[in-house]
Amino acid sequence: xxxxxxxAGTSFEVIVTLLLISMIFLYLLAxxxxxxxxxxxxxxxxVFWIVGVxxxxxxxxxxxxxxxxxxxxxxxxxxxxxxxxAPLLLLLATPMxxxxxxxxxxxxxxxxxxxxSRLLHFxxxxxxxxxxxxxxxxxxxxxxxxxxxxxxxxxxxLIHLHVFLAGYLFTLSIIYVDVTPRRYSxxxxxxxxxxxxxxxxxxxxxxxxxxxxGVPRTxxxxxxxxxxYGGDIxxxxxxxxFCYQWxxxxxxxxxxxxxxx
Amino acid sequence: MGKDQSSYxxxxxxxxxxxxxxxxxxxxxxxxxxxxxWHHFYDKSTxxxxxxxxxxxxxxxxxxxxxxxxxxxxxxRRNSFxxxxxxxxxxxxxxxxxLFDGLVQHKLLELHQIRYNVDILPYDIIWNVTAVIILIxxxxxxxxxxxxxxxxxxxx
Numbered sequence: 001x002x003x004x005x006x007x008a009g010t011s012f013e014v015i016v017t018l019l020l021i022s023m024i025f026l027y028l029l030a031x032x033x034x035x036x037x038x039x040x041x042x043x044x045x046x047v048f049w050i051v052g053v054x055x056x057x058x059x060x061x062x063x064x065x066x067x068x069x070x071x072x073x074x075x076x077x078x079x080x081x082x083x084x085x086a087p088l089l090l091l092l093a094t095p096m097x098x099x100x101x102x103x104x105x106x107x108x109x110x111x112x113x114x115x116x117s118r119l120l121h122f123x124x125x126x127x128x129x130x131x132x133x134x135x136x137x138x139x140x141x142x143x144x145x146x147x148x149x150x151x152x153x154x155x156x157x158l159i160h161l162h163v164f165l166a167g168y169l170f171t172l173s174i175i176y177v178d179v180t181p182r183r184y185s186x187x188x189x190x191x192x193x194x195x196x197x198x199x200x201x202x203x204x205x206x207x208x209x210x211x212x213x214g215v216p217r218t219x220x221x222x223x224x225x226x227x228x229y230g231g232d233i234x235x236x237x238x239x240x241x242f243c244y245q246w247x248x249x250x251x252x253x254x255x256x257x258x259x260x261x
Numbered sequence: 262m263g264k265d266q267s268s269y270x271x272x273x274x275x276x277x278x279x280x281x282x283x284x285x286x287x288x289x290x291x292x293x294x295x296x297x298x299w300h301h302f303y304d305k306s307t308x309x310x311x312x313x314x315x316x317x318x319x320x321x322x323x324x325x326x327x328x329x330x331x332x333x334x335x336x337x338r339r340n341s342f343x344x345x346x347x348x349x350x351x352x353x354x355x356x357x358x359x360l361f362d363g364l365v366q367h368k369l370l371e372l373h374q375i376r377y378n379v380d381i382l383p384y385d386i387i388w389n390v391t392a393v394i395i396l397i398x399x400x401x402x403x404x405x406x407x408x409x410x411x412x413x414x415x416x417x
Binding site for chain 2: 206
């Protein structure tokens with residue numbers, strides 16, 4: 001069932017690899033070339049970007065990606081990498097901020113106008129992002145889609161692209177580290193974040209008892225726990241970052257007249 | 262008691278409440294799931310409502326633990342941390358959550374039991390009586406802080 005998928009995938013793998021390498025290369029080039037004109041681009045962002053691109057890479061190309069084709073546990077690891085870890089790392093590298101300072105001022109202005117548009121405001125609403133992200137996963141694992149995905153290469157790639165993009169959209173809708181012109185309140189984002197995390201937990205336990213079609217029970221159980229506890233770790237990072245931003249934004253100007261400088 | 266403490270009394274209470282809830286959920290996960298192995302990841306009798314409640318319970322407690330500590334840091338940086346008030350909140354939150362877990366999740370929703378293949382009644386009684394004791398301690402501490410809040414107000 002899977003052999004033809006791998007054989008046909010080789011040229012695709014080359015394209016993905018080249019794409020990912022150029023993503024790293026372009027990022028480095030943009031950051032270093034703009035360093036002369038603007039504030040020095042911090043080193044930790046390079047690290048986030050490179051590790052983030054690698055997370056995408058090992059999920060899409062190589063032994064883990066091949067294992068994910070045939071095993072549900074492997075699939076879950078790639079799901080965690082592609083849908084949760086990579087989006088968080090890449091977002092922390094603030095690619096939009098870098099793009100804006102690399103572009104010509106006039107082009108950057110046009111891009112900012114797009115970022116401020118009502119359409120993007122709708123998509124970056126945490127509720128919309130959650131629906132696309134968690135809702136997509138429900139459709140994937142509770143319908144026949146998971147089985148169909150392994151029979152069509154096009155579907156397989158599209159779904160993985162969706163998992164990544166929806167994961168990225170969700171992360172940026174909760175954590176405002178990159179350029180975010182239109183914002184939602186902390187309280188609103190906190191509520192949606194909790195609901196989204198709950199949705200992720202409920203789905204992972206649901207999979208434990210109701211394996212997707214074609215997945216053996218023991219694999220489904222192991223994959224479900226991987227999704228649950230693996231998700232926990234990345235969710236914790238998300239919560240800490242979110243609360244830290246909230247904490248910073250509510251800093252008192254002067255706590256005590258004695259501290260006034 | 263300082264003026265700052267009384268003006269941030271709600272925040273002290275809220276931070277303690279959230280921390281208490283997170284703490285109980287953490288003890289539940291660490292002691293009963295991982296160490297004793299009495300609880301299981303999934304119980305075959307779990308209903309859809311039970312699954313929903315469990316997911317929300319854990320997502321919320323994860324968030325509450327982190328948020329409560331950032332609130333604590335906030336109180337510290339405002340010189341408004343009030344230990345007794347905070348601890349009263351912790352007991353209240355912990356007791357409420359424990360009671361919710363023991364009555365609603367274990368009994369009403371039948372999400373899972375405390376332990377399997379044993380006579381469950383003594384376990385349930387100990388669980389919920391503990392919850393009520395924790396709750397009472399919380400209420401007593403809370404009332405004490407309310408009193409000192411009032412006296413501080415009159416004294417001003």
